Amino acid sequence: MTLKYAALALSIATLAAHAGTANTQQDRLDKLNGKALGRVIYRGATLIDGTPSAPRANMAVIVKDDRIEAVIPSSQLSPQLTAGARMVDVSGQYVLPGLIDSHVHYATNPDRPYAEAELKRSIYGGVTGVRDMAGDARELAGLSRDALLNRIPSPDIFYASLVAGPSFFKDPRTVVAALGAQPGAVPWLYAVDDQTSLPLAVAQARGTGATGMKIYANLPGTLVRKLIAESKAQHFPVWTHMQVYPATPYDSLGATAVSHACMIARHVRETGKAAYGHGGEPSYEGLTAEDPGIKEYIAALARSGTIMDATLSVYKNDGPHCHLALAGDITRAMHAAGVRIIAGTDTDNTGEDPYPAVDGELEKLVRYAGFTPQQAIIAATANAAQALGKQTEFGTLEVGKYANMLFLQRDPLQDIANIRAVVMTVKRGHEFARSDYKFTPLPVHDD
Template identity: 25%
Template structure:
């Protein structure tokens, strides 16, 4: 007779400690995302948070079992573009009513919500005051519950650009600590962010939607500056992500050697060709526009920003379809913080509507994302030696990818999230 276990959020918080005995995860079937094949009656053995064996049949007698019978399981999901210390409810100037440390606690709540939504790994592309590296450390030490986090700390950019602080008048002297206006300055900014824990470097190659006095399509860093950032990041063994809406900035970032292009809204045919030739991943947030345009005004978002969102959204979706048809590598990216973190799983259905098969959309949030992170075989897969990060759904996600908008169970490192 199997010994069943009910592992709580408190147990998850201490999951960084070695598990004393093997745990087994059982389910009706497992999606092998690499092949698209289903494996019936999988039995996944887990020790110290990692998968040690995958068999079929039943778990050993008297074993500790996470019983997901009646469910389909697949790898824990990966969101490649989030902002954990933000919430869309506080748009425009409404965020100024809170103290700085408010956002640290917001980050903690958002991390828990993303984990419960099935995202066991997230890439945090920009935050204030090193909020998220502190959160990451607290999760790793077992004090808080949340996903694995790959964070950029402050995003790099030009003075007055999208990654600078652009909402306040000169008397406030509000500046981002990560702006730079020459290749040498920006190399130093890379080193500073890495010094304080950054595992990826983000730079704003163009203007953006949620800033003032910046146009999304206009390039804001030169090719020489972008090349310095990417080279310095790679020198330290870090990946480089470029916020880029406009065609010129996208192509400059690809030529500079950036690993992922965020948003890529106005990418043109040459940009698509370059991305395919160089193996650059596109990280396109094609779901959040409905939320922004329906709720943004009520949330305090300025008309200037809403107008830019209306300009960007249709072009981005059209170009998502073009890039996918061309065979460009693509990853799942929500820009959570612009929209609620707990709702980002709804993007899978939009990806399918815009041309991906359900399996391609799932791969974008698993094996493709792991490859873009430089963590293939660690996350985004159910293979021996990978982290035992698992989501479970009732139905067939290959028939209805909408199953991933409301997952039934989440396992992180071999511990069930209640």
């Protein structure tokens, strides 16, 4: 062999070796990213797709790797479509989009073992996404990455970076969530005032890996409105309490979503409240959603397009606080006015319950706010994805979206309690069979 041809042969061999290495690396990356799962056909279930459409019986959902490739009647499956695919018989079951709990807190006081236990309970209970509403972003980033790469059994985690007035950062929760640093001076717990560069504040929030900015407490209305405008200019979801104090609920209109339905009741009964705090609540005796002040706000909320995170789970029917019955009445009126409602809990479930807390929120939306089961499911799927700015990726069962699905043994449209009849959760094409989940009471967690 001449030197010329020897060199050519060596080059070809080197390229082939590099190609083999590159393919191997790509295969590994595909597996890490939840791809390279092949084609799977879930055949025979009744489809509840996350929209107001009527359920469709005996449907087939075809999944390629981590995405939905087709949704067709099972009768249309052909040898060409089924060739090489793994077939899963789900006859007699009901399939709907994976649920999203739109208000959780897993790292206010970081406790990794507890968070992992909560997340595991959620994924095996049909929850494929959670919106964490502010905590230690260092902890949340690690949990989010491990969930995305399926290193832990968990829904996908979308978290907030919080901004508030400087006076708020004396709150002990902020000290715990910024341990090793100064609360108010870190990007995920950032103090803002009239001298703050708001483009920088939003950019810092985005840099933490957060999905959205949360505007929380002790800010004037002018600054709340400017923060909302800047977040929207940077195409970054912005979430607030309905009332930030001393800003009014009207200053939060235009945010992507606002939280806590009963805050409007407090505003009506306590118009002069100037700073965040739960103590000293006024009497809500005799108050209903028909109050002129509440009706005026609901009309403005509907016009704004802002989504409502009702959090009925935080309200009870005893004590001096806003009662669950009133919160439900207000949520019912908001929904009737055309406001999109999302299902957020803002509370841990008991350690002894083997199912996620969002199930209880859906039941409360039906019982206290007059939702149909289908409307409650939409609150925890399509509407929740909208609040995250992820509506093109999941929230409904459509071609091209992630294969995030919940399979149930019983019909949730007949009884929302059937949301607990879980057979299997699928997140980005990865299956979590309920039969594989061995529930043990969750460890004690101190907030």
